[in-house]
Amino acid sequence: MLPRFAVGPLAVILTVHCAWPGHARAEGPRVIVPEAAKTVSRAFERMRPTLELRGANIDRDHVIATLCGAGGAAPCITLRLGDPDVGCAGDVAGPWCLTFLDGAPRPEIASVVREALATNDGAPVWTKLVALQPPDLPEDRAPGAPSSATPPIAGLTPALAARFTGVLVIPPLAGAMAAGLARKRLRRWMRGATPVFVTALAAPVLATLAALAAPVGLWDALLGALSMGAAFLFVGHAAMAQRGVRLTLIASCVVSAALAEGAVRVLLPKPPAVSPAADQRFFLRPRLRDRGRATFAPNFGKEFVCAVVYDDWGFPEHDPQTLVPREFVAPPGHARRVLHIGDSMIWGAGVQPTDTFPARLGALEPESLHVNAGVPAIGPDGYLALARRWLPVLRPELVVVSLFAGNDLIELDSPYPCCEWGPLLAYDGPAPSLRCPTARGLESRSLALEWLRSTSPPPYLLRTTAAVSAFSAYATAAFLQPERHAPTIGEDVTLAHLGSIVAALRDESRTQGAELAVVVLPLRASLASPSPRATVGFQTGASMVDIARRQHVLVLDAWDLLEAESRARGVDPLFADAVHFSRAGHEIVAAWLHRNLPAATIPRDVDAGSP
Numbered sequence: 085m086l087p088r089f090a091v092g093p094l095a096v097i098l099t100v101h102c103a104w105p106g107h108a109r110a111e112g113p114r115v116i117v118p119e120a121a122k123t124v125s126r127a128f129e130r131m132r133p134t135l136e137l138r139g140a141n142i143d144r145d146h147v148i149a150t151l152c153g154a155g156g157a158a159p160c161i162t163l164r165l166g167d168p169d170v171g172c173a174g175d176v177a178g179p180w181c182l183t184f185l186d187g188a189p190r191p192e193i194a195s196v197v198r199e200a201l202a203t204n205d206g207a208p209v210w211t212k213l214v215a216l217q218p219p220d221l222p223e224d225r226a227p228g229a230p231s232s233a234t235p236p237i238a239g240l241t242p243a244l245a246a247r248f249t250g251v252l253v254i255p256p257l258a259g260a261m262a263a264g265l266a267r268k269r270l271r272r273w274m275r276g277a278t279p280v281f282v283t284a285l286a287a288p289v290l291a292t293l294a295a296l297a298a299p300v301g302l303w304d305a306l307l308g309a310l311s312m313g314a315a316f317l318f319v320g321h322a323a324m325a326q327r328g329v330r331l332t333l334i335a336s337c338v339v340s341a342a343l344a345e346g347a348v349r350v351l352l353p354k355p356p357a358v359s360p361a362a363d364q365r366f367f368l369r370p371r372l373r374d375r376g377r378a379t380f381a382p383n384f385g386k387e388f389v390c391a392v393v394y395d396d397w398g399f400p401e402h403d404p405q406t407l408v409p410r411e412f413v414a415p416p417g418h419a420r421r422v423l424h425i426g427d428s429m430i431w432g433a434g435v436q437p438t439d440t441f442p443a444r445l446g447a448l449e450p451e452s453l454h455v456n457a458g459v460p461a462i463g464p465d466g467y468l469a470l471a472r473r474w475l476p477v478l479r480p481e482l483v484v485v486s487l488f489a490g491n492d493l494i495e496l497d498s499p500y501p502c503c504e505w506g507p508l509l510a511y512d513g514p515a516p517s518l519r520c521p522t523a524r525g526l527e528s529r530s531l532a533l534e535w536l537r538s539t540s541p542p543p544y545l546l547r548t549t550a551a552v553s554a555f556s557a558y559a560t561a562a563f564l565q566p567e568r569h570a571p572t573i574g575e576d577v578t579l580a581h582l583g584s585i586v587a588a589l590r591d592e593s594r595t596q597g598a599e600l601a602v603v604v605l606p607l608r609a610s611l612a613s614p615s616p617r618a619t620v621g622f623q624t625g626a627s628m629v630d631i632a633r634r635q636h637v638l639v640l641d642a643w644d645l646l647e648a649e650s651r652a653r654g655v656d657p658l659f660a661d662a663v664h665f666s667r668a669g670h671e672i673v674a675a676w677l678h679r680n681l682p683a684a685t686i687p688r689d690v691d692a693g694s695p
């Protein structure tokens with residue numbers, strides 16, 4: 085039998101052994117600091133009057149800009165400014181690697197650009213990024229611009245350490261203090277099952293009241309109440325009076341946690357990716373109190389769609405790669421425009437924006453402008469809402485909507501914060517329409533327990549440790565993944581709604597002179613299964629393919645392609661995490677779409693009649 089004194093050291097050894105090799109963080113690539121926008125702007129100003137800026141997009145690690153000669157004196161050029169320290173294939177100009185994407189311009193124009201960029205105004209441009217897991221949790225990440233304040237050690241900042249310590253220490257400390265008072269005044273009561281029963285009843289009540297009264301999630305409030313109750317019993321209950329009992333209980337908990345972590349790392353595949361710990365919030369944003377709007381990770385995509393659909397609904401923080409229709413200006417020089425709409429599968433979770441399959445298609449088809457209008461964590465109802473705003477702005481010749489067999493049917497008709505936390509669309513007319521003609525949020529005092537349950541983020545302690553703990557990563561993902569079931573064609577109203585949405589996309593695209601193509605993307609877990617075609621993910625994808633084909637549109641099912649690739653090279657090289665494509669996966673899909681998407685579409689004067 086293991087001696088009691090050996091339990092503690094063994095737990096420490098197991099914890100270090102489990103945590104040491106699997107998730108060591110490395111210094112990642114350099115990223116552009118937010119303040120560099122002013123440096124870029126000043127550089128473009130120095131190019132005047134020879135060149136005028138027509139449009140620019142600052143991404144995490146590069147800038148794409150279009151400049152034209154003043155008064156048409158010189159043709160427009162598109163250039164890319166990247167990191168000169170990472171395989172620069174162009175010219176180094178000051179802090180930039182300069183590449184002319186349309187070929188070298190006239191020498192005098194190139195000289196003006198180089199001189200303007202080479203002028204050093206002393207402002208910082210690049211900073212090192214600590215590499216965590218790929219920056220996304222399946223279908224839930226709220227993107228944010230890279231921070232210039234790079235965490236010095238594994239993403240740990242003083243503010244993050246203070247929040248983490250406060251969340252971890254304050255509730256148990258309060259419970260211990262309450263137990264000290266109870267032992268003095270209610271010693272006879274602190275025996276047997278009575279205090280356990282009372283604490284078990286009080287914890288959920290306190291958690292609900294805390295979540296309703298304070299801007300914290302329900303799960304954080306519940307975890308705080310439970311830790312407070314556990315500390316109350318640990319310090320105050322008569323059974324804990326013996327020092328040996330307390331030490332044994334503590335050691336058992338530590339060993340159990342270490343064994344759980346080790347088991348997850350050994351028995352399960354690579355854990356789901358997470359947002360950096362520094363991006364996590366404990367307190368929800370203040371406007372939750374004002375309008376009943378939750379802007380933590382699971383609702384980012386819906387918040388973004390709300391802001392696109394309703395002009396008076398403010399945009400959440402987002403990366404430049406999440407495009408806003410009314411702010412978009414199409415660069416000139418493209419014979420065809422292709423609009424891509426989908427969720428984080430096309431948005432590019434886990435890869436750079438230039439590595440997504442819409443971007444790779446743009447590289448394969450330089451004559452075509454491929455616009456990636458993907459938004460993470462939305463479903464087909466969000467796709468239709470986005471398409472209605474993008475179509476008149478972009479006027480594309482082709483619209484490509486990517487359906488994901490993983491969770492698109494789960495997201496469809498799920499609650500939206502701008503429509504009283506109900507479905508976004510109504511299906512009582514010839515085509516789906518907005519259920520709320522104007523944005524309608526909820527007042528915080530009317531929030532119900534169900535609303536709190538469905539919108540609260542996973543516990544803060546799990547979110548902030550998920551980058552280094554496989555157990556925390558899987559537990560965080562479990563909070564965000566509703567139960568998946570296989571729909572039955574003809575019986576599931578969700579599939580009927582999907583059919584209505586595809587039909588509306590088809591008709592409204594043709595009204596704008598564009599054709600519609602539907603791409604169905606498979607779920608990694610289904611491809612990795614010993615019997616892939618017996619999985620719910622495969623059945624769901626097959627149902628989506630069937631529904632889309634009934635609307636008489638071009639449907640491209642990526643299952644056969646990726647099933648063959650996964651057999652040839654394995655599933656891991658195709659995916660960056662448990663859900664999203666890796667760079668190699670995006671390249672394979674891009675090459676496949678390049679071969680199968682139509683190269684030409686109907687003229688713009690064709691009437692959108694019956695299919």
